[in-house]
Amino acid sequence: MKLGAFRLILTALALPASVSTAAPASDGAAALDQQQAQRIDPQYSCIVCHTDMRRAFLEGVHSERGIRCHDCHGGDPRAFEVAAAHADPSFVGTPDKIQIVELCSSCHSDPNQMRQYGLTVGQLAEFQTSRHGQLLLRDRNFDAPTCTDCHNAHMILPPNDARSNVYPTNIVITCARCHENAALMGKYGLQIDQVKNYRESAHGVALFQSSNFAAPTCIDCHGSHAALPPAVLQIANVCGHCHVLVRRAFYAGPHGKAALDGRLPGCTACHSNHGTERVLPEGIADTCVNCHGADTPAVAHGEEVERLAIHATEELGSAAAAIDELVVAGHRTSDVQFRYQTARTSYLQIGQAQHSLDLTALEDLSREVASISRDIRGVAEVAAEHRWEHKLILLPVWFLTLSVTVLAWFRIRSSRREGSS
């Protein structure tokens, strides 16, 4: 009996703690949980049953803004009986996908409420233009995602929180949850290799391996709330958003005009879309063959571009090797490094200018790279000659050494003779 009462007291004491701390990693985490627990009135009845949701919700931004369960789900949080709490006429329970859009946009489309947080209000309007939005809102197709599919229902985090589904390194996985689902995508005739290709692309490597957050993710080309594949005519503009100089060169050349007429799918014609395949200098002419066919004047032009690009690559490579040689030999290289940067700038300009197919411009740039490379190699050669001259010191050194040895030998021999005689 006594033990029973004691256990009751213990349970009563432990209850608030068990509600607020599922598995505190440390004292610090426990303190944080306690702090969060104070944000919700312990008399608030939803949390008695919906513990998991409460925990998730407390992690998100909405709990900080004073939003409570019943703001979205309705019901009576003051009633402690389940039936009474859910019987309130405002009770929504789990909203369906369309209700969710309405619920979120009731605040997020209101400039008066969003202004204070510096948030834009265009999400709903954008969503309506997206393929997702059209399927959901127009066709009432519940395969399409709604707000909570990407942003989470309860643990809603800002995009700059690394735990967020829409954080740059997570967003690809968020999209992949549906777009790698073969059964789901098969219904709409969509492929499922986008994410795989993206991971192997220059963009994916930059993002995942170099943690370069300037690299584009899915949403940078397709839009986030307004997600749609870019139209054929828009592709060069989408890529050109970052690759500004390439876009300029592209539109200046014949391919740009073809793209404007809709006869060429922009950048993707040579580089593919999600894989962003790189065309290496030695592969330029082969790429031309894909569309123009072998032995055509266009391919001959491509071969000339290829020759210039390869020439510049080799020149830059030999300049780099010459600098390495200078570094290893202990020469100061700041001057040649500076010149190397100039050559590299011209080299990168070749990469941009070749999109215009302008041979004159390419020849100029290639010549510039070659000329600087020749200078750098010259410096390395002069240094190497000086180093070779160092070896000449061996002539006097060994002449003296051998002379000393021979003389000493004679002297020792004569001393021995004197000694023995």
Add this chain to the structure above:
Amino acid sequence: MERPRPLQWLAQFWADLKRSTDAGILGVARFLGLLYGPIDRSLPIDQALRKALRHRLPSYVGWRHAFGGITYLLFMALVVTGVLLAFYYRPSPQEAYPSIQFIVSEVPMGWLVRDLHVWSANLIVIALLAHMARVFFAAAYKPPRETNWLIGLLLLFVVLVFGGTGYLLPWDQWSYWTVTEVLDTIDGVPVIGALADLLRGDVIVSGATLGRFFALHVIILPWIAFALILFHFNLTRKHGIAPPQGRERGEGVGVPFFPIHLLRSFTVGTLVLAVTITAAALFPRPIGDPADAFQLPDRLVSSWVVVDVSLALIRYLGTWGFVLFTALGIALALLPLFDRRPEYRLRRRPLALILGLLFFGGYLVAWAAGRQLTSAPPNLETRQETVNPSSEPAPQPQEERSEERTSEFQEGEL
């Protein structure tokens, strides 16, 4: 005919000097290895010199006894080149690397001084070990010479610390990461680990480490080395060169010091210096990119024998292999305290033979194995991976800047 005044003064000075019975100058000459044998303090200096020159070395002194002298010659070469390097070297992370570049490429004959220093540091280890092996296998460490054996081992230790501290000074990627790896290994040894922290003076190898290493290398160690050398030489003079089994000490009956032994020594010295200069001219030490605490080099180039040996022990046998080999070295040091029988013949000293072969053979094997190691420290790579935990494959150990240069243009937008 009256002499000009300066000459008069010089003649007077020389006469005073001759009258002096103090053999201090001869003592210095003897310390510098220029004279051999006892010096009579009661004679005028010229007679004392003549007497010393007439000294006869024992007949059993041969070419194999030259290694000690070679070690000393190389030590003096290191002192001279080191002082010359100190004129231009700047011991700070910002200036160390450029100052080496300046020495190598701008200072007249700077390349020679610097590469002589590097090559002397290598050859001194070889000469020292050869000297040590000769003494060990000839049982010259036995009483009454056991103190000198211990001093010799202390000198070996001093030379190793000299090289270890000097190795960091170029402050390039290779020296930086080699020192990091070795200090990390020592860190793993109980008790002695604290010493590594003390030497490092920081959580990573940094300017604090460079300052400590420089001070040890050019201020502290030279004094210790000179004191030990003085002691080592004096004891050698006192006890003479150990005779082979069954022979008496033969001082005063063999080859005369002057001119035969002096000429021999002079020839050996000239040859050693010529070999060192040849090595320096033909194989200059390559220089890596400037040290970068945030970038692992994709290869390591070692330029010191002991580094090859240490890395081989660390990479193939781990921390404890390194510790055990050091313990073997200490066992060799303590051997004279136990092995006091007057037995000089190697056949009758199986334990000494085994220990000696293990140590000297192990050293050679580890050296050969270390020459094959050119990769960046593997344990540091794993450390870097644990720093960046992610589902993605960990970033490749950053390539050397030179590699970047070569790969940059491949990554261009062509």
